Amino acid sequence: MAAPMLRCFSRGRWFGSLRPSGVLFLGLREAHSGARGLLAVQKARGLFKEFFPERGTKIELPELFDRGTGNFPQTIYCGFDPTANSLHVGHLLALLGLFHLQRAGHNVIALVGGATARLGDPSGRTKEREALDAERVRSNARALRQGLEALGANHQELFADGRPWGSFTVLDNSTWYQQQHLVDFLAAVGGHFRMGTLLSRLSVQTRLKSPEGMSLAEFFYQVLQAYDFYYLFQHYGCRVQLEFRHAGCFLKGKGIRDKNLVCYIQLTLYFLSQRYLKLFTFLPLPEIDHIMQLHEKEPEKRGPQKRLAAEVTKLVHGQEGLASAKRWCTQALYHSSIDALEVMSDQELKELFKEASFSELVLDPGTSVLDTCRKANAIPDGPRGYRMITEGGVSINHRQVTNPESVLVVGQHILKNGLSLLKIGKRNFYIIKWLQL
């Protein structure tokens, strides 16, 4: 996953007549010794990858961020195009980047790209994005805005460390493009964009060389994004942009109730390494080291993964969301909650029932309880296995089954997600994934 990168808006010649002016993109370098203070700390977490430009502007980027430099506080923005109706893990990473800057006292802006999403960002893509109609983008933008605001509020309420933070503001760029007359816009701004520079960008080059080529709408995307930066500079004094490139899993569940659960488990599966503890939590680095030391001694406890999932679920869904996700897991594990089992994928069930054997079985018509237990190798052959069922030692989806001949019923023995959880005795679990012919 690519870490966010920071772009600096500083002195320059760019929007010459629209004073004050300029964006200087002077090349792309890995941040090295030039990263100082706050940026160095974030670099150590692996959060910020590139500073862009690192040198050559009137004020060097690292100096923009530190107290006592006369440049404090700064305003930093990051754009989020509402191409879907919820936040994904990549967004979260960028948001964490903003939150870290906010925690250091800077003012941050999360910008919903209600206008830019209509065109589609061509960077990193080999094909044109599927066109999104205005209504869809509007409703995605509403959802994204709500998600960003909810996370901002959770961050403020649940992760405050007592120090004065900067502000967190959510804006939508459709606000300034809605009233914008095309000809006025081109006349005022168009002259400051040079075709040579626009065409030389890697994202444009790649698309131009592709068999499909590139549409004017996509080509124009970069102009709008650059103008956003300029607009935010003029109206909010914003001089730094945070960018990320990532296609990630969505932080979204289907229903309201299953949302937190799915998220919690998905995150547990998704976040596998220490790197993610640094990226996705606000835990201090020494604490992360300590968690990792414990993990080395007892890896089966999956300490880092659990802590990570808990921290992120708390940020995304709040304290109550975390509590309810944990309740659901407990329900699925120890109580007879079919509902809780039904919202899980086979991956999630495997995660929850770590010791369980897993088998994929073909569902023939008339498959009985006995057939199921045998095919899953859950009971011994012959009368002993038969008796284990009749004597009450077997349950499917937390319901005891005592008739070996009874035929499996969809919705009862086979969950809506095509899975069955078979339990033999007190703690031998078998997960069965039914393959339909």
Ligand SMILES: N[C@@H](Cc1ccc(O)cc1)C(=O)O
């Ligand atoms: N281009 C960014 C989103 C973005 C939108 C508007 C901006 O001003 C900046 C960034 C993306 O696709 O992820």
